[in-house]
Amino acid sequence: MPPKKSKTKIPEIPWADNENLLTWALLTELEVDKNYKVIFGKKDKNENTSGETKVTVFKRIGEKILPELFAVDPTVIGDRVKSKVESTYRKHHRKLWQTGGGVRADGDDDEPSQEPSQEGALDFYIPPTGPDESTPAVAKNLWEQIEKEFPPFPRLHVILSTRPNVVPIVVTTALVPEGHSSVTWYQSPGDSSTEPRAHETLSQPTLPSQPTSPQPVLASQPALPTQPAVLTGASAMSPGAVLRTFGTPLINTPAIPTLPPQTRAPKPSTVSQESLEKARALIQKAPAKRSLGETLLDIQRENLEALRSKATEELAIKKRGQLIEELKLGIWSREEYIEKISELESPQKRQKRAYSPEWDMGRMDNDFNF
Numbered sequence: 001m002p003p004k005k006s007k008t009k010i011p012e013i014p015w016a017d018n019e020n021l022l023t024w025a026l027l028t029e030l031e032v033d034k035n036y037k038v039i040f041g042k043k044d045k046n047e048n049t050s051g052e053t054k055v056t057v058f059k060r061i062g063e064k065i066l067p068e069l070f071a072v073d074p075t076v077i078g079d080r081v082k083s084k085v086e087s088t089y090r091k092h093h094r095k096l097w098q099t100g101g102g103v104r105a106d107g108d109d110d111e112p113s114q115e116p117s118q119e120g121a122l123d124f125y126i127p128p129t130g131p132d133e134s135t136p137a138v139a140k141n142l143w144e145q146i147e148k149e150f151p152p153f154p155r156l157h158v159i160l161s162t163r164p165n166v167v168p169i170v171v172t173t174a175l176v177p178e179g180h181s182s183v184t185w186y187q188s189p190g191d192s193s194t195e196p197r198a199h200e201t202l203s204q205p206t207l208p209s210q211p212t213s214p215q216p217v218l219a220s221q222p223a224l225p226t227q228p229a230v231l232t233g234a235s236a237m238s239p240g241a242v243l244r245t246f247g248t249p250l251i252n253t254p255a256i257p258t259l260p261p262q263t264r265a266p267k268p269s270t271v272s273q274e275s276l277e278k279a280r281a282l283i284q285k286a287p288a289k290r291s292l293g294e295t296l297l298d299i300q301r302e303n304l305e306a307l308r309s310k311a312t313e314e315l316a317i318k319k320r321g322q323l324i325e326e327l328k329l330g331i332w333s334r335e336e337y338i339e340k341i342s343e344l345e346s347p348q349k350r351q352k353r354a355y356s357p358e359w360d361m362g363r364m365d366n367d368f369n370f
Contacts, residue, residue, distance in 0.1 A: 010069055010076050015084060022065060023152045026084065029061040030159065039085075040159060058082045089156045092146045096126065096139070128161045130154055319344055 015022050029035055034050060038057045042049070055078060062077035063070040070077045131140045146153050320341065327337045 008072050010073055010080070013066065013069070013080055013084075015088075020150075020152055023084075023088075025065045026061065026081065027152055027155050029064055030085065031155075035061060036159075054082070085156075088150070089153070089160050092150055092153050093157075093160075095142055095146060126157070126161070128158045130157065316344055 013022065015026075030039065034052075035057050037047065038050060038052050039054055058081045059070075059074050059078035062074070062081045065081075066077055126135060126139060126143065131143050135143075323332065323337060323340050323344075326332050327334070332340065
């Protein structure tokens, strides 16, 4: 067996050289419509899919920005491009979230591909466009620090910040004696505060039994908190809770009515009655299933017929040989021999039973007269 050819080792790609030149080129290719549609999804639901896979798109991007290395090993270059997009953003974005226990998990910068803990939650919300007037000061400082270390981060944030696999929407904590808690993170549209508030525990809201029109929010009502609302115990998983959008008050939320399923009558058949009758006449009933006894009887009958046929043939051969010997001895003439052979080869007709003569019938009548 010939030895396998050793593949050429691909060197490390200098993404950060020349002021992140290759990284900027990668972002430009990611923002192309045909590439963006496959990797991150359609921007408009009415758009048609291209039928390409993510592997194909990443290889095409690698061929565009790294043509020399792509000619050596296209598969490795496609994987390098894919990992660069995911790991680089996660490495810097991990500084913007903390674990459920309150300890920020930004010390493991050497492992950029590590996923956030499922018990973690976002400490604050930064929209895709970057910090705004409602962003806390600590978040702005972190943003400026990340942008200083990695200038292409804002463009990556525009693309990846709204993806649930990077920024969790709802985080369920582990089971504790008081029960589990579901944390929902969102940014209130009307909240102008710049500092995050403490977590607030909300009791299960009282929902109306019938759909009612929503009441306007009074000016005296407090705005929703920037920090997440924690629903503990049965209220977090209540089956009767009504889904709501972020920013909608819990009180006087209209219930969603259940609409009955719409049914429509079946279409009338276009097949004529005459065609149905013809089809019904061509249907053949399947024969009844035979029992084991009937099958054995049929086999026995076939065996007897075969034995009888064989015995008849052997008897005919013996008779033919006997006729030849009698012809040689002069017992039969040639014409008589041919006639005997014809009678032997022709099928024997079953002779009908003859009627009794009249004299025998009269004697029978006398025997029965007493």
